[in-house]
Amino acid sequence: MKKLKSVMFVGTGSDVGKSIVNTGFCRILKQDGYSPAPFKAQNMSLNSYATPEGFEIGRAQAVQAEACGIDCHTDMNPVLLKPTNDKSSQVVLNGKPVGTQSAVEYFTGNNKKALFEEAKNAFNRLNEKYNPIVLEGAGSISELNLKSRDITNMRMATEVDAVTYLIADIDKGGVFASTYGSIALLDEKEKDQIKGILINKFRGDIKLFEEGKKIIEDLTGKPVIGVLPYFRDIHIEEEDSVSLENKSSSSLDGNINCAVILLPRMANFTDFNVLEHDPRVNLFYTNNIKEIESADIVIIPGSKNTISDLNEIKKNGVAQAIIRAHKIGKKVIGICGGYQMMGQSISDPDGIEGNISEISGLGLLPVKTTITDEKLTEQCTFKFKNHKDECSGYEIHMGQTVAxxxxxxxxSNGKQDGYLLNENCWGSYIHGILDNSVVINDLLSGFDIDADRNFNYSEFKEEQYDKLANVIRNSVDMELFYKHLSRE
Known part of the structure; x- marks a missing residue:
């Protein structure tokens, strides 16, 4: 296939659909015979993933790599910021943590020049192997107070000469002002880099927006290459946890009610996407005591600061609700930080997570955890309980649990993981453990449900990538898109 220019999707703001659109175009380019790869210079997220080499990147880029049909790599997300509290983040560079910095230190310090060089090097390595690179921006392209230190948006676009499209969310309102203002605040070189505009999340008959398209084109001097519909029937992993609180409340529809504890610093909530789409399950995120006690299954998720979150749920009564649910025979499981919480104690002798050196756990499992400064990040294969099927997942954690x-x-490497108390209570460090059919069917066993409603999550995800690609194809001027990407 001929070599295409790189393409980049930037936004008028956060949560306008950059990640989803990027994922859709990754799948389109793969379908059309190219060999695309995703790239985001800097990502801020508590959702991360372990690469085959045992390094850490943002989960969104791992999803986009999956849509491309390739293994993920740290070059796809060279800089990852993982918030530890409201003011500080762990900085992960090329897959490994290099320290914790406050927002002031990170954005006003002199390390952004070095990080930008690392990002460029990562891009160049990808660009030698894949065609084309599909870049994603972060937040708004016009944050003027941060622009001089930005390594993710227009600075990267102009550096690699990417065909850049601005995405605006019409469902938020203010689409004319946001598109016009975003472009007007750019310098001339950056304006030239923008080749078109994508309007996202349009409700109703798109034909009714023809006049709106012309107004935007006249205002900005850029073509509107597509208007994407608002859809609810395509399910791609979300990058941020902002919408989790909307996935709440139990149901009386006969399905298994599964409550995921809504932790303040929850990490890797994508562990539960499979349950969200399994037709046997009603999944919801909650810190409501009555909902926790009435659920059929209670799951304690991972956390970026396990001790702080454990301390919080002790204060708000959630911890006691989990213990009561366990005592009355409900299924209670924990993953990663949630597994640590289920033990007898968590100690932090070096103050890695804060100023609490030790805290008692929920006491559901006879294990003890010590937080360490060494971070384990690796993919793994394993046998669950006594089942013969080989399962897969990944570990990302700081801490050692003695069981x-x-x-x-x-x-498969000879190590043991987790603790099995009984059929109703266990914990594991393995993220993605529920993506395995043998595990999910075991978890949902013992309930009055239709056994023929088993769910293949891998097939489901592939179907969603293809559905997303079809919607984008039908809504975008693909001829103009490929004309922009052509080097001729």
């Missing part, structure tokens, strides 16, 4: 017996999983 002398009753391990849950046997890893």
């Amino acid at each position: 002398n017996e009753n391990s849950l999983n046997s890893l």
Whole structure:
């Protein structure tokens, strides 16, 4: 296939659909015979993923790599910021943590020049192997107070000469002002880099927006290459947890009610996407005590600051609700930080997570955890309980948990993972453990449900990528898109 120019999707603001659009075009380019790869210079997210080499990147880029049909790599997200609290983030560079910085230190310090060089090097390595690179911006392209230190948006676009499209969310309102203002605040070189505009989340008959398209084109001097519809029937992993609180409340529809504890610093909530789409399950995120006690299954998720979140749920009564649910025979499981919380104690002798050196756990599992400064990031294969099927997942955690017996999983590298108390109570460090059919069917066993409603999550995800690609194809001027990307 001929070599295409790189393409980049930037936004008028946060949560306008950059990640989803990027994912859709990754799948389109793959379908059309190219070999695309995703790239985001800097990502801020508590959702991360382990690469095959044992490094850490943002989960969104791992999803986009999956849409491309390739393994993920740290070059796809060289800089990852993982918030530890409201003011500080762990900085992950090329897949490994290099320290924790406050927002002031990170954005006003002199390290952005070095990080930008790292980002350029990562892009160049990808660009040698894939065609084309599909870049994603972050937040708004016109944050003037941060622009001189930005390494993600227009600075990257102009550096690599990417065909750049501005995405605006019409459902938020103010689409004319946001598109016009975003472009007007750019310098001339950056304006020239913008080749078109994508309007996202349009409700109703798109034909009714023909006049709106012309107004935007006249205002900005840029073509509107497509108007994407607002859809609810395509399910791609979300990058941010902002919408989790809307996925709340139990149901009386006969499905299994599964409550995921809504932690303040929840990490890797994508562990539960499979449950969200399994037709046997009603999944909801909650810190409501009555909902927790009435759920059929209670899951304690991972956390970027396990001790602080454990301390919080002790104060608000959620911890006691989890213990009561366990005592009355409800299924209670924990993943990663949630597994640590289920033990007898968590100690932090070096103050890695804060000023609490030790805290008692929920006491559901006879294990003890010590927080360490060494971060384990690796993909793994394992056998769950006594099942013969080989499962896969990944570990990302700081801490060692001592369990002398009753391990849950046997890893292919000879290690043991987790603790199995009984059929209703276990914990594991493995993210993605529920994506395995043998695990999910085991978890949902014992309930009065239709056994023929088993759910294949891998097939489901592939169907969603293809559905997304079809919607974009039908809504975008693909001839103009490929004309922009052509080097001729």
